[in-house]
Structure formats: C-alpha cells, structure tokens
Amino acid sequence: MAELTSTFTATPDGVLTAEVGVITGDLELRSARAEDGTVHLTIRYRGAAEWYHLPGDPYHLHDPRDLETVHQVLVAVLSRPSAT
Structure with missing residues (x-):
C-alpha cells in the first residue's frame, strides 16, 4: 500500500467530510492506495x-503512478484562498 500525508490550512469555507460535515483550520490529508x-x-x-473520509470515498486509480499527482492537486485545491 502506498500512502501520502500532507498538512495544510483549509480555506475559510473548509473541507466537507462524509462523517461530520465541514471542518476548517489546520488539517492533514492522507491519500492511501491499495494494490x-x-x-x-x-x-x-x-x-x-x-x-474522516472525503465524500465519494473510495476512489480508483487506473494508473498507480497518479497517486502523488492526485494528492498534490487535492492539497492545492483544498488550501487555495476563496474567490471574492
């Protein structure tokens, strides 16, 4: 199993989770891929x-090499400032 974890500060709008709704502040994202x-x-x-799981979990990658790219894009999107 491959696993990546990154810390970031969420946007003011926060991040939606399946279990508890929106969370904000200093967060950690973990992306874990099974064989x-x-x-x-x-x-x-x-x-x-x-x-907490992101809505839609679990996901599937067609190419296991994409895990790092998907993880980095998610961190960038979840931490970017909201448009005003």
Missing part, C-alpha cells in the same frame, strides 16, 4: 486521532 488501485482519501485536524 488493486482503490484509493481512500481521508482528512483530520492536524495531530488528531480520528480520520
């Missing part, structure tokens, strides 16, 4: 114990 290509995207408050 069959299934990808689980989870998020938590930085340093917290409990992880």
Whole structure:
C-alpha cells in the first residue's frame, strides 16, 4: 500500500467530510492506495486521532503512478484562498 500525508490550512469555507460535515483550520490529508488501485482519501485536524473520509470515498486509480499527482492537486485545491 502506498500512502501520502500532507498538512495544510483549509480555506475559510473548509473541507466537507462524509462523517461530520465541514471542518476548517489546520488539517492533514492522507491519500492511501491499495494494490488493486482503490484509493481512500481521508482528512483530520492536524495531530488528531480520528480520520474522516472525503465524500465519494473510495476512489480508483487506473494508473498507480497518479497517486502523488492526485494528492498534490487535492492539497492545492483544498488550501487555495476563496474567490471574492
């Protein structure tokens, strides 16, 4: 299993989770890919114990080499300032 984790500060609008709704502040994103290509995207408050799933989880990658790119794009999108 391949796994990537990054920390970031969410936009003022926060990040929607399947379990608890929107969370904001300093967060960690974990992208984990199993051998069959299934990808689980989870998020938590930085340093917290409990992880929450992003809506739509699990996902599937057709090419396992895409995990890093998908992870980096998600971090960039989830932390970019909102348009005013």
